[in-house]
Amino acid sequence: MKLSIFLSLALTFGLGGQASAQWQNYTAQLIDNSSKSVTKETLASAATLFDLNNGFPTDWINKSDYISVALSYGDNGDTIIAIGQDHQLTDEQLALIRDMPVGNTLELTIDYLNINAATREKSERQIKFSRCLVPATAAKYAMDQSTPNAYFQSAIIDKVLANPLAYNSIANEENGLPSVVAQFKIDEKGKPSDFIITHPSANEATNQLVKEAILAMPAWQPAKQDGVTVKQLFTLMVGNMFGC
Secondary structure, three states: OOOOOOOOOOOOOOOOHHHHHHHOOEEEEEEOOHHHEEOHHHHHHOOEHHHHOOOOOOOOOOHHHEEEEEEEEEEOOEEEEEEEOOOEOOHHHHHHHHHOOOOOEEEEEEEEEEEOOOOOOEEEEEEEEEEEEOOOEOOEEOOOOOOHHHHHHHHHHHHHHHOHHHHHHHHOOOOOOOOEEEEEEEOOOOOEEEEEEEEOOOOHHHHHHHHHHHHOOOOEEOEEEOOEEEOEEEEEEEEEOOOO
């Protein structure tokens, strides 16, 4: 499921036609990361890299050409990691993925040797992908008369539009890319936590506005796994997303 908040705005600010065009696609988009997700059930039955990513090219990487296969996730400031030698998951890696708490993201880094078809020479290559462990029951915005759409409209978009000159560097960033990408979790009590900016804006005021908006969000109904409340990861993108 994808929670999309497209707050498309085509307003004139008295800044000239060029400024208006820059701002008309200024939006916020909230994503629950399920497009790159994995469930507890999938992890419990996984035995190979293909089980974690059915697009993984196991058919063209020979077992002898693997250099290392690293699985890791972050937990309360620590990095939990297990190293394997090929596509077959080791006992240590199996224990890691089965013990990983819901709401965390599994990072996979595969180093291998690639054979040049023309010269037959080998060179080192790397594949990276990630999988977010999602709960059985997703977190839900708990405001009966409102939605995340309305909240981010007032907490971010309206404030930017009320003072566009203060945030003008957003509109000057590369067209089609979000100005800010932030991640946060809805914790076991339904509160936002674990906030980080993964792609900051050149305008620090924008970064601060996004942080304040997320941390001040009303409470959610927390996610659940096996009847127990758990954390769930979300990503918020804010900026000129024309072409995204």
